[in-house]
Amino acid sequence: MAALREGTFSLLHCMRCSLPHFYPRAVCPFCASRELRWVPASGLGTVYSTTVVRSRAAMRNIALIDLDEGPRMMSRVEEIEPEHVAIGMRVTAFIIDDGGTPLVIFTPGIGGSR
Amino acid sequence: MTGAAILGVAQAGLGHAGGRTDQEIIALAAVEAVNKSGLKMSEVDGLITSSLTSPWWALRTAEYLGVRPRFTETTMFGGSSFVIDLLTARRAIAAGECNHVLITYGDTPRSAPSSSEINRMRALLDPQVYEHPYKPFNPVTSYALAAARHMHQFGTTREQLAAVAVAARDWARLNPEAFARDPLSIEDVLASPLVSDPLTVRDCCLVTDGAAAFVVTSSERATDLHDSPIDVLGVGHAHWHRQISSMPDLTVTAATESGTTAFREAGVTPADIDILELYDAFTINPILFLEDLGFCAKGEGGAFVENGRLGPGGSLPTNTNGGGLSFGHAGMYSAFLIVEAACQLRGEADVRQVADAELALVHGNGGVLSSQATAILSRRR
Numbered sequence: 001m002a003a004l005r006e007g008t009f010s011l012l013h014c015m016r017c018s019l020p021h022f023y024p025r026a027v028c029p030f031c032a033s034r035e036l037r038w039v040p041a042s043g044l045g046t047v048y049s050t051t052v053v054r055s056r057a058a059m060r061n062i063a064l065i066d067l068d069e070g071p072r073m074m075s076r077v078e079e080i081e082p083e084h085v086a087i088g089m090r091v092t093a094f095i096i097d098d099g100g101t102p103l104v105i106f107t108p109g110i111g112g113s114r
Numbered sequence: 115m116t117g118a119a120i121l122g123v124a125q126a127g128l129g130h131a132g133g134r135t136d137q138e139i140i141a142l143a144a145v146e147a148v149n150k151s152g153l154k155m156s157e158v159d160g161l162i163t164s165s166l167t168s169p170w171w172a173l174r175t176a177e178y179l180g181v182r183p184r185f186t187e188t189t190m191f192g193g194s195s196f197v198i199d200l201l202t203a204r205r206a207i208a209a210g211e212c213n214h215v216l217i218t219y220g221d222t223p224r225s226a227p228s229s230s231e232i233n234r235m236r237a238l239l240d241p242q243v244y245e246h247p248y249k250p251f252n253p254v255t256s257y258a259l260a261a262a263r264h265m266h267q268f269g270t271t272r273e274q275l276a277a278v279a280v281a282a283r284d285w286a287r288l289n290p291e292a293f294a295r296d297p298l299s300i301e302d303v304l305a306s307p308l309v310s311d312p313l314t315v316r317d318c319c320l321v322t323d324g325a326a327a328f329v330v331t332s333s334e335r336a337t338d339l340h341d342s343p344i345d346v347l348g349v350g351h352a353h354w355h356r357q358i359s360s361m362p363d364l365t366v367t368a369a370t371e372s373g374t375t376a377f378r379e380a381g382v383t384p385a386d387i388d389i390l391e392l393y394d395a396f397t398i399n400p401i402l403f404l405e406d407l408g409f410c411a412k413g414e415g416g417a418f419v420e421n422g423r424l425g426p427g428g429s430l431p432t433n434t435n436g437g438g439l440s441f442g443h444a445g446m447y448s449a450f451l452i453v454e455a456a457c458q459l460r461g462e463a464d465v466r467q468v469a470d471a472e473l474a475l476v477h478g479n480g481g482v483l484s485s486q487a488t489a490i491l492s493r494r495r
Contacts, residue, residue, distance in 0.1 A: 023244040023359075049266070049364055051258040052311040053251045062250050062310075064259055064359055074245045074359040083311065087266040103247050 003038060004102035009093050010038040011069055022071035043093035044068040044110060052082040061085050065106055079107045117333035118204035119343035120491070121214075122150025123453040124327050128442055129293045131222045131323035137178050139325035140220035144179060147327035152339040153214055158329070160185040160206055160215030162199040166192075166445050167232060175218070185212035191353070192480025193393055195219070196326075196449035197487035201349040203330040213331060220325025221445040227321075242357050251310055253395065254318055256358035256482035258310035261398040263364040265312060270401065270416035272312050276303035278397040279316050279439050281425035286436025288426060288466035293322045294440040317397040319438035319447070326449035328456065342460045345492045347382070347473075350375025353485040361483060365413075368486040369406035369477060376475075376488035377408070384408045387490075388471040389458050390430065391451040393479035394437040400424065403477050407488065431468045434458055448478030448487070459493040 003010045011020040016033035027034050045065040053060050061082035066072050075093075077085040091106035124146035127139030134142075140163075148155050161183040165171035172188035185206045191198050196219055203215040228236075237246060250256065264270045280300055286292035303316040336343035352371035355361045377383060384407065392400045401415035409430065410418040424432035435441040435454040442450070455474040457463050472495070478487040 049259040049263040051255055051262055052308070053249070053255055054308050054310070055251065060249065062248055062255050062259070064364075072359055074248050074250065074357075076248050087262065098247055101247065 004095055004104070007095055009041045009043055009095060009104050011041045011067070011071065012036045013039045020069045020071055022067065022073050041093065042068050045091050045093065045106065047077065047085060047087050047089040047091060048072060049087055050077070050085045059083070063106070065091060073104070075104055075106050077106045077108060118200065118207055118330050118346045119333045119336035120346065120452065120456055121152070121329040121331055121336060121340045121343060122147040123456045124150060125291070125450065125453055126325045127220060127222065128291050128324045129224070129322050131225050133225065134222070135226075136221050136325070137174070139222070139323065140175065140218050140327070141178055143220060143325040143327035144216055144218045147218070147329055148216060151214070151329040151331075153329065155179060155181060158214050158216045159183055160203060160212035162187045162202060162215060162217045163219060164188045164190040164195050164446075166190070166221065167228070167236065181216075183212065185215065191351075191485040191487070193395065193446040193448050194351070194478035194480035194485040194487040195446060196452060197349065197476055197478035197489050198351045198485075200330060200346050200452070200489050201351060201487075204346060204349070207330070207332050213335065215330045216327065217330060217449065218325065218327035219446055219449045222323040223321050223445050224323045245357055245359055253482050254310045254313060257396040257398055258313045259358055260364040260402070260483060261312055261396070264398060264401065264416075267365055268413035268416065272304055273300055274401070274416035274419060275312065275317055275397040276300040277419045278394065278400050278424065279303050281419070281422060281428065282394060282433050282437040282439040282441075284422075284425040285434050285466060286440035289436050289441060292436035292441040293320055294436070298440075313396055313398075319395045319443035320440070322442035322444055324442050324444035324450065326453050328449070328452055343494060344456045344459055345494065346489060347492050348376040348378070348380030348490040349488070350379070351485070351487045356481060356484050358482045364483075365402070367402050367406050367483050369403050369488060372486045372488040373407040373477070376490050380490040382473060382490060387473050387475045388431070389434055389455065389468050389474045390432040391434070391455050391474065391476045392432060393448055393451060393477055394433055394439050395443065395447070395479060397439070399479055400432060402483070403479070407475065407477065426466065431471075434463065434466055434468060446480075448476070451476045451478060452489070452491075455491050459491060
């Protein structure tokens with residue numbers, strides 16, 4: 001969270017089995033090691049699934065993103081109509097300020113506009 | 115291990131409970147189930163119940179019913195809880211900890227919807243800090259993500275999802291206790307408002323009131339207590355995740371594991387099953403479960419449910435009371451699956467009765483495809 005506030009999206013990697021995981025835990029979910037370290041993420045990913053939440057007037061995208069490092073996370077893809085987000089689409093992470101809390105959001109394409 | 119059997123089953127407060135509270139309708143269902151089991155409430159020495167909200171639910175229920183059980187269990191596995199309770203009851207009975215276990219659940223989300231305070235409290239008590247900030251409309255969004263992935267990977271169509279809702283409605287039209295009994299077509303489902311793409315409001319279960327109760331005892335004692343005990347031949351439970359973002363493959367559920375356990379223990383195969391009661395919180399669920407339980411190959415569930423196969427007169431009668439989609443869904447549904455299976459196996463289902471139903475598969479689902487529980491139930495021959 002501290003890194004996110006400073007504008008860096010990082011993943012915890014296990015120092016024993018070397019696998020990265022998400023969401024960040026105090027122990028590795030693959031080998032139970034407590035020796036973990038933060039590594040900046042590439043920020044690149046692929047849409048694994050996507051939906052449009054429709055409430056009254058508003059529509060918003062919710063997507064599951066498979067990060068290039070392996071782990072999957074929930075997020076949303078912005079700068080595109082919610083229903084145009086497609087499974088298999090390549091996306092890039094950026095960090096927004098969500099009411100005082102940093103939040104990882106994705107935009108279509110590699111590198112993106114930010 | 116000593117076998118277990120289901121005795122009396124009952125439901126109360128279905129649809130709209132008419133001002134009665136959750137505890138009142140649970141008590142009405144519980145008393146009827148105990149009476150139908152040839153027992154007095156004072157002979158109930160085991161109690162299993164759980165609540166979506168109250169961590170003190172077992173104590174409140176025992177207090178309300180005036181019972182002092184020797185064995186009490188209240189682990190919450192979401193909607194799948196009451197299939198898992200069969201396993202727990204059987205273990206407790208086999209261990210000699212109790213004789214007659216009352217399993218019950220009820221809620222009144224239709225007549226007394228949760229306040230915004232309670233909804234906020236639920237989110238606070240089960241924080242999902244890596245999902246909630248994105249504002250998924252759960253549980254619908256999580257199941258929508260699974261449906262979208264299944265459609266992408268296997269070519270499953272919205273029409274095939276709709277076929278599940280139509281089969282459920284066709285059953286409900288034969289069941290006077292079902293909540294939604296108007297005619298429903300595939301076109302109607304497709305034309306209804308999207309909630310979380312690709313799921314429309316008709317791809318989602320109802321929100322109704324209702325309570326269900328049943329009594330489990332040993333196979334031996336069941337013979338003396340009831341004309342038609344329902345034997346629990348096999349039960350399996352598996353859970354692989356809590357949040358949808360942690361589900362390894364959104365097209366494969368832990369029903370693969372729970373089903374394998376239940377079938378192995380029962381010594382039967384999918385071809386032997388006469389009726390299925392599959393937890394249909396959303397139309398994608400039965401498609402996933404039919405695949406994962408071995409009724410069709412992975413990816414073929416969409417085509418499998420077409421042409422009325424699951425509906426009345428179809429070759430695989432499924433959700434014969436109308437399901438969560440059309441019978442009713444009171445927060446957690448699997449206790450109602452067991453009541454309907456017992457009713458069908460006893461030949462008490464009136465105009466919706468499936469002829470010669472001897473073997474039923476009941477499958478409970480909890481969370482967001484998180485907890486999967488399978489039971490195989492048989493009438494005595």
